[in-house]
Amino acid sequence: MAIFQPRRENVSIYEISKADLLKWTNKVLKPTAELAFKGEGEFKAGEYCKFCKVKATCRKRAECNLELAKYDFEMPSQLTNTEISSILDTVDSLISWVDDVKGY
Ligand code: SF4
Structure with a gap:
C-alpha cells in the first residue's frame, strides 16, 4: 500500500501479506467497526x-x-x-x- 500526499511532500509505504491483511480485517477491523456502528466500544x-x-x-x-x-x-x-x-x-x-x- 502506498499513500502519496503531494502537498505534504510525503510518501508512506506499508507492506503486508494478503493473508495477514485478511486476518486483521476479520479479527480486528470488523469487530471494532461493528462495535462503533452500534455506538459501543472504546474511545481512543x-x-x-x-x-x-x-x-x-x-x-x-x-x-x-x-x-x-x-x-x-x-x-x-x-x-x-x-x-x-x-x-x-x-x-x-x-x-x-x-x-x-x-x-x-
Ligand atoms: S476525537 Fe479522537 S477519541 Fe474522540 S471520537 Fe474523534 S478520533 Fe475518537
Missing part, C-alpha cells in the same frame, strides 16, 4: 484525532489532554527530566486540541 485518543469531526468536543480527547494539568499540582517545585520528557511527548497533541477547541 491519538494523533489521528485531528482528522475527526468531533475533535473539538470529544470528552475522551479532552480527558487525555487535560492529563497534562496534573503537573500544576505536582511536588516538588521543579519538574524532573522524566516529567519534562513526558510533557514534550504529548505537548503537540495538547496544542492541536486547544486550537480545535478555540476554533469551535
Whole structure:
C-alpha cells in the first residue's frame, strides 16, 4: 500500500501479506467497526484525532489532554527530566486540541 500526499511532500509505504491483511480485517477491523456502528466500544485518543469531526468536543480527547494539568499540582517545585520528557511527548497533541477547541 502506498499513500502519496503531494502537498505534504510525503510518501508512506506499508507492506503486508494478503493473508495477514485478511486476518486483521476479520479479527480486528470488523469487530471494532461493528462495535462503533452500534455506538459501543472504546474511545481512543491519538494523533489521528485531528482528522475527526468531533475533535473539538470529544470528552475522551479532552480527558487525555487535560492529563497534562496534573503537573500544576505536582511536588516538588521543579519538574524532573522524566516529567519534562513526558510533557514534550504529548505537548503537540495538547496544542492541536486547544486550537480545535478555540476554533469551535
Ligand atoms: S476525537 Fe474522540 S471520537 Fe474523534 S478520533 Fe479522537 S477519541 Fe475518537
